[in-house]
Amino acid sequence: MKNPNFIKMSVNRKAIxxxxxxxxxxxxxxxxxxxxxxxxxxxxxxxxxxxxxxxAKASNQEKTEKNLNYPRAPDFIGIEKWINSEPxxxxxxxGKVVLVDFxxxxxxxxxxxxxxxxxxxxxxxxxxxxxxxxxTPEFEFEKKYENVLKAVNDYQLKYPVAQDNNYxxxxxxxxxxxxxKYLIDVDGYIRYDYIGEGNYDETExxxxxxxxxxxxxxxxxxxxxxxISKPKEAIEVNFSGVNxxxxxxxxxxxRGNLGYNGLKPDSFxxxxxxxxxxxxxxxxxxxxxxxxxxxxxxxxxxxxxxxxDAKNVNIVAGxxxxxxxxxxxxxxFENEKNKGSDVVVKxxxxxxxxxxxxxxxxxxxESYGEHIISIDxxxxxxxxxxxxxx
Numbered sequence: 535m536k537n538p539n540f541i542k543m544s545v546n547r548k549a550i551x552x553x554x555x556x557x558x559x560x561x562x563x564x565x566x567x568x569x570x571x572x573x574x575x576x577x578x579x580x581x582x583x584x585x586x587x588x589x590a591k592a593s594n595q596e597k598t599e600k601n602l603n604y605p606r607a608p609d610f611i612g613i614e615k616w617i618n619s620e621p622x623x624x625x626x627x628x629g630k631v632v633l634v635d636f637x638x639x640x641x642x643x644x645x646x647x648x649x650x651x652x653x654x655x656x657x658x659x660x661x662x663x664x665x666x667x668x669x670t671p672e673f674e675f676e677k678k679y680e681n682v683l684k685a686v687n688d689y690q691l692k693y694p695v696a697q698d699n700n701y702x703x704x705x706x707x708x709x710x711x712x713x714x715k716y717l718i719d720v721d722g723y724i725r726y727d728y729i730g731e732g733n734y735d736e737t738e739x740x741x742x743x744x745x746x747x748x749x750x751x752x753x754x755x756x757x758x759x760x761x762i763s764k765p766k767e768a769i770e771v772n773f774s775g776v777n778x779x780x781x782x783x784x785x786x787x788x789r790g791n792l793g794y795n796g797l798k799p800d801s802f803x804x805x806x807x808x809x810x811x812x813x814x815x816x817x818x819x820x821x822x823x824x825x826x827x828x829x830x831x832x833x834x835x836x837x838x839x840x841x842x843d844a845k846n847v848n849i850v851a852g853x854x855x856x857x858x859x860x861x862x863x864x865x866x867f868e869n870e871k872n873k874g875s876d877v878v879v880k881x882x883x884x885x886x887x888x889x890x891x892x893x894x895x896x897x898x899x900e901s902y903g904e905h906i907i908s909i910d911x912x913x914x915x916x917x918x919x920x921x922x923x924x
Contacts, residue, residue: 612702618686624718637669641712645689668696671699742759793816825917837909838909847897854915
């Protein structure tokens with residue numbers, strides 16, 4: 535664009551020297567043309583390197599078929615914070631293949647899917663896949679941004695994570711489960727969804743199919759790798775050998791697995807182990823407070839007992855004051871072979887230090903089957919939320 539001040543100054547100088555000569559606005563028209571041509575060529579080149587998403591629009595027939603067979607993907611709404619990304623909108627991601635994963639960072643089922651999500655993100659990101667983890671909390675402490683951020687960093691997640699504390703996006707997707715994955719195509723339609731763990735081969739094949747569709751629409755050479763991912767971090771679980779359900783401690787989540795009847799919400803209770811405990815019921819000793827989403831130790835010491843039918847056992851727990859737990863598997867201290875990954879064996883005792891609110895792996899028995907886990911806790915302020923198994 536020409537500078538109007540430059541033109542005015544040129545006119546004034548020429549008017550003083552020669553009143554009869556018309557002023558020249560620019561003395562080098564050839565140079566101007568060269569510069570303009572160069573700029574235009576540069577713009578054309580830059581634009582040519584971008585995917586021509588205008589060509590990625592579906593035909594009217596395709597739109598009709600998709601409208602009849604697939605739902606439109608809702609937007610991300612009510613998100614409090616974004617991690618690894620600026621705020622995103624589904625419309626903004628049009629032209630990409632989007633995997634929306636509902637998860638929460640203490641859910642063992644979600645945790646076991648993360649190696650696959652990380653592998654897919656690394657493998658297909660530059661092919662047009664965008665993974666968005668929608669973190670919808672189960673427990674109050676999972677609403678804290680600092681806790682979610684730490685979990686994202688601990689699990690080394692590089693894709694965008696949205697903090698859906700008020701279940702707004704969860705609700706608009708009509709979701710009811712952790713984890714739950716939705717695959718959205720380039721036109722914004724949900725083409726596939728899967729609840730829970732497993733089915734990784736089928737899910738990845740669907741990712742590949744939608745990416746191939748995208749490349750075909752953009753007239754790009756198909757470069758999608760067809761090999762199915764087998765992450766080294768993946769944990770194999772024999773679900774037929776897991777016969778104890780997830781067990782909750784708080785009254786808002788009670789599923790009938792507490793070994794006591796008639797407990798009043800928010801009450802303080804002195805518990806004792808029964809003479810004959812039953813499988814899949816939790817029992818306590820010491821003084822505990824029955825909270826909405828946890829049991830809280832209010833005496834200096836307390837104990838937990840459970841007979842379970844599985845191989846691996848985890849707890850979601852934390853402590854306001856830093857507590858120490860001694861773990862017994864089948865009435866003995868754990869050893870290096872059967873201790874949980876978060877447990878340390880020292881002085882022939884298996885010890886778990888608890889402060890951070892998260893999932894802790896307590897034990898890994900040698901085989902699937904019926905086992906006894908008992909936890910002796912020292913340090914009031916310890917809170918336990920749930921037992922989970924594998």
